[in-house]
Amino acid sequence: MTAHPPGTTEDPTVVGGFVPVVDVDGRDGSPARRREIARAIDTACRESGFFGIVGHGVDLSLIQRMHDVTVDLFSTPDAEKAALLVPPDDPTLRGIFARAGSVSAAEDITTSPDLCELFTMNQLGEPGVAEVAGLGDAYDVWSRPNVWPERPAGFKETWLEYYRQVSDLSADLMRLCALGLGLDEEFFTPFVDIHSSNLTANWYPPVDTDPLPDQYRKGPHSDWGTLTILYQDNCGGLQVFDKAGDWIDVPVVEGGFVVNIGDLMAVWTNDEWVSTKHRVLAPTGEMARKPRVSLAFFHQPNWSADIECLPSCQGPGKPAKYAPTTSGAYLLQKMESAFGSAE
């Protein structure tokens, strides 16, 4: 991580291109530095909706521990994993999800089942959080406790600390997004102060038979919330759809995260910021023998937050493209269309 003394205006874009890498260190520094970072984020969100970040401040040894405990969880015997499976009627997906299905179903795209298992938790599943989160009719379901494994040791503590640190990062990024959009930097804060973000591990097991022609580790989809903050290991395979209709590899940034815009940010900005389709290719050759792990923090506004086109992103000749929605209703509808039909 580089240190930026107050007042420096060094370009925060450290790698250019369709998926640039932005150094967000110094984001709590001078107004000039904050504006530079916000401008770099704004540029990336208009172009691809994807960017890497370094200088994010999340403890690198914690990220390594998250990787390790997550690999250990998915490597436990199936009999032990069975006790952690998401119940068929649970739309929150808390626990291990290993049913056949493809996330592309949420886009009405038919593909063969994703070569992927998931483990998901949400702060709403921790004691006391749901009580203040304005869940309304959804309270009974979304206040259900997270499903925590007993092994490996330290799993729950590691995941909760990672959730806390990435949640803080997401709050900072939302302030920078507001600045980048020319809004007051606290504009989004009341919409996200008791957010309903899922933290999901994607476990992509080794592949020992040839994948079907329309089979992916994760099929083409856009994400559904505001921002996704993604850790990926060094296996590669993540691709993003560019404006010319080509799939572009998203490079692994050592020690960094990939950030991408989700659908609700596209609703807010009337598609000025793009919620871009992406996918994870099924591996071939040597790579097929290796599992892949990614950790996706799907930043999702407060359950009852109303999301509608920002006044600054619409006007005469430029009407709002999307009907207003609420964060929780949108999430639920997407989760059910992606995962609900696979029972």
Ligand SMILES: O=C(O)CCC(=O)C(=O)O
């Ligand atoms: O595993 C990855 O690199 C990306 C996963 C993804 O797109 C998702 O979980 O929404």
Ligand SMILES: [Fe+2]
């Ligand atoms: Fe995604």
